[in-house]
Amino acid sequence: MDLIAQRSAPILDAMRELRKRRIVPFDVPGHKRGRGNPELLDFLGEKCVGIDVNSMKMLDNLGHPISVIREAEDLLADAFGANHAFLMVGGTTSAVQAMIFTNIREGEEVLLPRNVHKSVINALVLCGGIPVYVPVQVNPKIGIATGMELEEVRKAMDAHPDAKAILVNNPTYYGIASDLKGIVELAHARGIKVLADEAHGTHLYFGENLPISGMAAGADMAAVSMHKSGGSLTQSSVLLTGPNIDPEYVRQIINLTQTTSASYLLMVSLDISRRNLALHGRESFGKVFGMAEYARSEINEIGGYYAYGRELVNGKDVYDFDVTKLSVYTQGIGLTGIEVYDLLRDEYDIQIEFGDIGNILAYISIGDRLQDIERLVGAMEDIKERYGKDSTDLYCGDFISPELVVNPKEAFYADKVQLPLQESIGRICAEIVMCYPPGIPILTPGERITPEIVEYIEFSRERGCSLQGTMDPECRKLNVIR
Structure with a gap:
């Protein structure tokens, strides 16, 4: 890392220059530095609303950066040890989905643990990829899924030699890390790309006595939530790529779904946070x-x-x-x-x-x-x-891994019918069911509904979990394939 270069913050400098110039705005946003919305100005303050601006020559353009945003991306890549880095303003959800869209096409397989974030499944719904779940163990004492064991990864690769990529949680929401470097070695020997979901791993790039980071392990792409442990504003994130990924193709993939009205509040927060992490x-x-x-x-x-x-x-x-x-x-x-x-x-x-x-x-x-x-x-x-009370009547917390019967895209877009939970048993789910947070699906489109899954959903509701993803707001009915 070039510590001298890391002292700069090109987007921040450009925003400060914008303030000095007092440009008269005849562009969007329509609040015109807050003058058109006094209540918003009063609540957020002039310093914040005054830099909520549109792309212009001096500020560059996120969809096709050639100046200050490109410089900020180069500094990000240097700080994180990546070949290239992208500023992401749609959260790490958009970064995860860009990883999937870059590497997986209709009908192609991706290896992954069942305890992935819903953004992965949603990406497969959109691109038509096929999830192949690597078995994960459950710690019986605390009832949570652990990481992917290297031998199980090897077996999955042997059984699915045409898989294009493997996605690894690094770490999981609970802090558990798989042998990422070992997985990279296995995958690259077979021409399989490695995608690291590092929504909870920004600090792995800068701390000591922590699991290895995606780029250090040789992963091909990594989605990093700077706003979680890195200090940037909510919804700001980073997508990192290694040497075997074409960054210009990735840019095209990102631009398929990312906004053309990128928030400079989010981008400048990434620029400042990167500098802070690199230096301190x-x-x-x-x-x-x-x-x-x-x-x-x-x-x-x-x-x-x-x-x-x-x-x-x-x-x-x-x-x-x-x-x-x-x-x-x-x-x-x-x-x-x-x-x-x-x-x-x-x-x-x-x-x-x-x-x-x-x-x-x-x-x-x-x-x-x-x-x-x-x-x-x-x-x-x-x-x-x-x-505190007696714990003997509490659910043991077994990790449920449903059977995938139909690929997620086909199931999500299939002709469907809504049934009460008990009547849905045995049918094929056509939507996502999850507790949020952490956003790990209980059911995904294409999976078979079992009595155990219905029991888990009902228990979760009784205990106050926020059940989300279903068309029925209360999750008392499920969409199933007709």
Whole structure:
């Protein structure tokens, strides 16, 4: 990394120059630096609304960058160790989908774990690709899917020699990492591209004692959520490519779906955040590492909770663990993760990342303080004392991996009928069903609905999970192939 070059921020400099010039706007957006919408100006402030502008010569154009945006992308690539980098303003969803669209065409296979984000499945619905699921194990103590074991990846590649790519969560939402470098070696020996979903892995590029990053492992493409652990604004993201990917073709793919009215607020936040991480990331994430380990130790001292960490690593399905993820199993105090999530928000004014059937995740990043960690630990201790109960009646949290019968595109666009949950058993699902967050599908288009899946959906609803993706807002009915 060129640390001297990394001190610059070309988009930020261009935005500052724009402010100085006091240009009279006869272009969009129509609020004209906020003058046309005083309430918006009052709420967000002139500094923010004043740089909500359209593409112009001095600011470059995201769809075809030739000046400051191109320079910002080059700096991103240097900071992340990639051959090329793209600013993404549609979230990491758009970056993940660009990876799929670049490598998978109608009828072609992609290998992936079942616990992928819904953006992957949605991309396959659009492009007509065929998912081939690599079996994943379930940790019986905490009820979550782990990573892809190298031997299972090998078997899947042997069984599907024509697969074009493999997608790897690096890490999972809970912090579990597969042997990415080993997967890259296996895949490249067979001409298979490796796509890393690093929605939760920005810090892997800048921290120490963490799982290997996608680019360092030799992945062909990586989708990185800068806004999650990297400090940029929500919805801003980065797409990275390696030496075997044509960046100009990727640009064409991105431009198929990305807005032509890219937000300069998002782009300048990426530019500033990249500079901050390149210059101070190692120090910042060292502090994050320390806070997470402290919180993990304190929570485990409470009893009942289980804040898990590197002790899960076995060199196989848990090849490594991202210790900055404060993932906590809650059923030991008789409460589901979603119940603890709700209590923290409603009773203690603490907003954590998510709660599921068995776990919560408190996202710790460069913006956290030690006193915030102590407040969280104190609230969790209080919840145990006030709300804890017997855990014998709680769901065990088995990971359900449905049978894929029809490819997702065919199922999604098929003639369908809506049936009550119980009546849908045995039919083929024609839509996505998921708990959000984390956004991992319970069912995807083309999968067979079983009694166990229906039971899991109903249990999730009873416990307060937000069920999404279905045409029925309450998820009491499912669309199935007629």
